[in-house]
Amino acid sequence: MVPHASAPYSSGASKSWKTRAEDATAQHTGTPPNACMNEFGPFKIGSLEVDPPILQAPMAGFTNFAYRQIVREYGGVGLQATEMVHASGFAWMDQQRAEHPDRLWGVRDEPRPLAVQIWDNDPEIMARVGRKLVEEYQVSVVDINFGCPVKQITQRAHSGSYLLKDPARMFSIISRLVKACHPTPVTAKIRLGCTCDQINACQVARVVEEAGAAALTVHGRTADQYFKGQADWNRIAEIKSHLISIPLIGNGDVDSVEKALQAFRTYNVDGVMVARAALGRPWLFSQIHAALKGDTIPDDPCLNQQRTCMLRHYDLVVERFGVAKGTHLMRKYACCYAQGKSGAREFRTYVSKAEDRRDFFRIVETYFPS
Numbered sequence: 001m002v003p004h005a006s007a008p009y010s011s012g013a014s015k016s017w018k019t020r021a022e023d024a025t026a027q028h029t030g031t032p033p034n035a036c037m038n039e040f041g042p043f044k045i046g047s048l049e050v051d052p053p054i055l056q057a058p059m060a061g062f063t064n065f066a067y068r069q070i071v072r073e074y075g076g077v078g079l080q081a082t083e084m085v086h087a088s089g090f091a092w093m094d095q096q097r098a099e100h101p102d103r104l105w106g107v108r109d110e111p112r113p114l115a116v117q118i119w120d121n122d123p124e125i126m127a128r129v130g131r132k133l134v135e136e137y138q139v140s141v142v143d144i145n146f147g148c149p150v151k152q153i154t155q156r157a158h159s160g161s162y163l164l165k166d167p168a169r170m171f172s173i174i175s176r177l178v179k180a181c182h183p184t185p186v187t188a189k190i191r192l193g194c195t196c197d198q199i200n201a202c203q204v205a206r207v208v209e210e211a212g213a214a215a216l217t218v219h220g221r222t223a224d225q226y227f228k229g230q231a232d233w234n235r236i237a238e239i240k241s242h243l244i245s246i247p248l249i250g251n252g253d254v255d256s257v258e259k260a261l262q263a264f265r266t267y268n269v270d271g272v273m274v275a276r277a278a279l280g281r282p283w284l285f286s287q288i289h290a291a292l293k294g295d296t297i298p299d300d301p302c303l304n305q306q307r308t309c310m311l312r313h314y315d316l317v318v319e320r321f322g323v324a325k326g327t328h329l330m331r332k333y334a335c336c337y338a339q340g341k342s343g344a345r346e347f348r349t350y351v352s353k354a355e356d357r358r359d360f361f362r363i364v365e366t367y368f369p370s
């Protein structure tokens, strides 16, 4: 199950939104040296221009090739990310001349820009894998996961958010990786700290920049919060003044056009990253993009279009994973698409039992009628 974004799905959420031009009274708070080029303009990660300044977050188990393709078709994303990849696992497979990690499927051939996220705690292995991603996969960005709160990653592998306790190790991981990946930019994704008593994101931000990273993404929760409570955007905003020249990407609970605009206007981030809210609404990025340009915000697709999107998504997933695994995988996306809609509970009950294409299509067609 995906932890819910804070506000429930509302198919009409964006409709009440005025365009940027109409909202001329919005406050804007000055222009620090590392601000983006204009109020809502693109920003740079190294030499890569992120245009629009909206990023699709990495999500393990979700942001695979099929999902990225669906998001790309709606547009509105300046940079997409894979699921996190375990560097040691990748290095081992490579040494054995075994197939590369599943999570890299599609990465070689799909359009750019694309960031691949890796996790681990060994600077040398991370550097070796980073180099491979740059040379063999020509990725646009190598991102490091310093935010994952899952026990298997933190307690057992001393990686992810565990490393927030060890800025010196973060420094060596980033600096080795930057050297190995040059000129491809390396970025870091963190949380505010490990616990609310150990919030150290401002200090960590300095370490990240000094080690040579080209951007910092901050999820505004502590690791021990997992997804509880609300992302603290005031804390995210505080980090901005600790960065000298690299951009700050804010993340956490952005589930509407309104919240994305607020992130830029009130919290002065250079980029906004969206994760859970776009799982069942892959068109959200394009709505945010329209708002940033001052265009009229497109309505959510009608039920019929959403059905077409879900069925296309199904076919992409099955193309990759086969019918049995693909149908199984698609159940969780289908629940995301249904979130907040009338009959969602019943839909979830039925779709969670779908075993093949016929089952899946029949259930979807019942609840998302043409």
Ligand SMILES: Cc1cc2nc3c(=O)[nH]c(=O)nc-3n(C[C@H](O)[C@H](O)[C@H](O)COP(=O)(O)O)c2cc1C
Binding pocket: 002, 003, 005, 057, 058, 059, 060, 061, 062, 083, 084, 117, 145, 147, 148, 189, 219, 251, 252, 253, 254, 273, 274, 275, 276, 277
């Ligand atoms: C199912 C799931 C998987 C995730 N996997 C990753 C991951 O692989 N790497 C990462 O940096 N963050 C991961 N995250 C965290 C998200 O990227 C993001 O930081 C978090 O969900 C907050 O953003 P949101 O409120 O827009 O969802 C994951 C989140 C979820 C819900």
